[in-house]
Amino acid sequence: MLKELADEILYENLCQEVEIYYNKTYDAEQSSDVFQRWKAKDPTLPVNLWPRIICSTDMGSVGKSVQADDFIQVLLAILVL
Secondary structure (H helix, E strand, O other): HHHHHHHHHHHHHHHHHHHHHHHHOOHHHHHHHHHHHHHHOOOOOHHOOOOOOEEEEEEEEHHEEEEEHHHHHHHHHHHHH
């Protein structure tokens, strides 16, 4: 149950960051469209429209630190946790 709660919180936070990115990058109409396509996991969303989010995670308990500068690296960092 704790893992599911953590996953839900992480997904909500990720969605908020992606929405912020699209709002800063595109006009209101295009931002909404691209965000909805991303959230729906639209396989036709071109790579150049994927969100670019700068973040980091610290795995101090195992002595590792991961810095990510795009969505794919964020997902890989999550898998390492």
